Amino acid sequence: MTKSASNTPFNFIAGSILIIKGALVGIANIIPGVSGGTFALILGIYERLLASLRSFTYTNVKKLLVSLVTIWKHEARTLFVDMLKQMDIAFLICLAVGAGISILGLSFGIDYLLTEFPGMTLSFFLGLIIPSIIVPWKMMNNLKTTSQLAMAIPGVLLTVSLALSFGKFATFGDNLIWSFLTGAIAISAMILPGISGSFVLLVLGQYQNILRKLQTAQTSFDFTAIIWLAVFALGCAAGLLLFARLLGILLKHYRNATLAFLIGLIIGSFWTLWPFKDFHQEPDLTHIEQEFRERVSDKQDIRIATAPNSLPHSGSEILWNGIFFVLGLAGATAMNKLGGDHTVDIPIRRKA
Numbered sequence: 001m002t003k004s005a006s007n008t009p010f011n012f013i014a015g016s017i018l019i020i021k022g023a024l025v026g027i028a029n030i031i032p033g034v035s036g037g038t039f040a041l042i043l044g045i046y047e048r049l050l051a052s053l054r055s056f057t058y059t060n061v062k063k064l065l066v067s068l069v070t071i072w073k074h075e076a077r078t079l080f081v082d083m084l085k086q087m088d089i090a091f092l093i094c095l096a097v098g099a100g101i102s103i104l105g106l107s108f109g110i111d112y113l114l115t116e117f118p119g120m121t122l123s124f125f126l127g128l129i130i131p132s133i134i135v136p137w138k139m140m141n142n143l144k145t146t147s148q149l150a151m152a153i154p155g156v157l158l159t160v161s162l163a164l165s166f167g168k169f170a171t172f173g174d175n176l177i178w179s180f181l182t183g184a185i186a187i188s189a190m191i192l193p194g195i196s197g198s199f200v201l202l203v204l205g206q207y208q209n210i211l212r213k214l215q216t217a218q219t220s221f222d223f224t225a226i227i228w229l230a231v232f233a234l235g236c237a238a239g240l241l242l243f244a245r246l247l248g249i250l251l252k253h254y255r256n257a258t259l260a261f262l263i264g265l266i267i268g269s270f271w272t273l274w275p276f277k278d279f280h281q282e283p284d285l286t287h288i289e290q291e292f293r294e295r296v297s298d299k300q301d302i303r304i305a306t307a308p309n310s311l312p313h314s315g316s317e318i319l320w321n322g323i324f325f326v327l328g329l330a331g332a333t334a335m336n337k338l339g340g341d342h343t344v345d346i347p348i349r350r351k352a
Contacts, residue, residue, distance in 0.1 A: 015094050021045055022098025029099065029197055030106050031128065036099075037191055049095070050191070052088035053244040060087055107214035114208055122275040123321040125202075127328020129273065133266050136259040148256040155264020160271045176231045182206050183235025188243035202272060274309045275321045 021043045029036040040046040060083060067080035084090065113121045182204055186197040201207040210232065216225040250258040312318045 015090065018045075018091060018094035019098040019101075022095035023102045024098075025095065026099030026102030027106065030103050030110060031125070031198060036197060045095070048088065048091065050244055050248075052092055053241055054248070055087045056241050104214060104218060107211045107218075111208055111211040111215065114211075118279055119275045119277070119317060119321050120324040122273050122277075123325040124328040126270065126273040126275060127325040127330075128332045129266060129269060129328075131329060131332040133263055136262050136266075140256045140259050144256055149260050151257040151260040152264035152267065155261040155266075156268040157264075159265050159268025176228065178206075179228050179231045180235035180238075183232040184239030184242075187236035187239040191240070191243050191247050202269075271309070275325070276310050276312050276317065278308050278310045 024043060025036045025039045025045075028039040037046065040049055063079060064083040064087070067076040067083060070076040071080060110121075182201060185204070186200045188197075198207060201210060210229075213225040213229055216222045217229055247258075312321075
């Protein structure tokens with residue numbers, strides 16, 4: 001049994017360890033194909049994370065806010081502290097701090113690799129993703145039916161259709177509504193081990209857009225970028241809280257079908273991450289898309305989203321892409337081995 005939030009010791013050392021674990025989860029979240037949920041399982045914090053997220057009920061949040069408004073009263077302060085412990089807020093803050101440090105630090109490096117070495121980087125990501133299929137497969141119940149496994153088909157179709165609309169999504173650019181929605185969609189993927197939130201962003205054509213805004217916010221303190229990222233963070237928070245509950249319901253009542261659908265999403269992502277592309281071929285753009293292309297300083301990120309898949313152009317391209325594909329496979333396989341039996345099941349809270 002995992003210790004509950006109320007009786008889990010928390011001190012400077014415990015907080016520091018959680019920040020480190022959050023940093024590792026953050027590293028996983030920013031690399032497409034590496035699942036933050038899988039890392040959370042490996043690090044032994046997954047069940048506590050889900051329990052903490054599920055504690056954000058209307059009643060608990062109301063008690064927390066009411067006690068905060070009347071914080072000068074002794075009873076309110078006592079209730080406030082109790083609610084913080086019950087909702088495990090310190091735990092979430094430590095994880096968020098660690099993840100934030102990793103994401104901000106890695107945003108420069110990954111953007112550079114995607115811009116300068118797109119084929120090799122996509123090959124590495126593809127190698128990372130393929131072994132992750134085993135994670136949701138192991139999480140299925142043994143009694144698998146054909147109709148349940150067939151749910152992988154709409155998952156594949158959905159991902160491929162999104163990939164074919166890559167440029168359309170990319171044109172949304174600085175739209176704040178789209179920022180909120182992409183945050184909610186991508187962070188939801190983190191809840192389930194084996195699914196990468198960054199690969200979802202890649203499919204939606206917003207991965208490098210977010211990396212660039214993270215860089216801009218750090219280097220020039222651009223207010224527009226900061227606002228966009230703040231709205232994106234709100235979307236992440238909303239998606240995290242809502243999907244934690246939805247996932248519990250789906251896995252409780254439609255476990256195998258849900259996991260098969262998620263496997264389909266992973267398989268469909270192979271279309272997006274196919275490393276052999278005509279990166280320098282100009283796609284057919286609508287007037288709106290062309291205006292968006294003209295607003296960005298480096299068009300390589302848009303080419304990654306819109307470049308058509310092709311066959312290899314040379315033997316050296318096959319060689320280098322193949323090397324990085326194998327490296328990705330090796331890394332993902334090692335991570336899955338490290339996870340061991342932790343990846344087999346997801347705890348679902350049931351009513352007493």
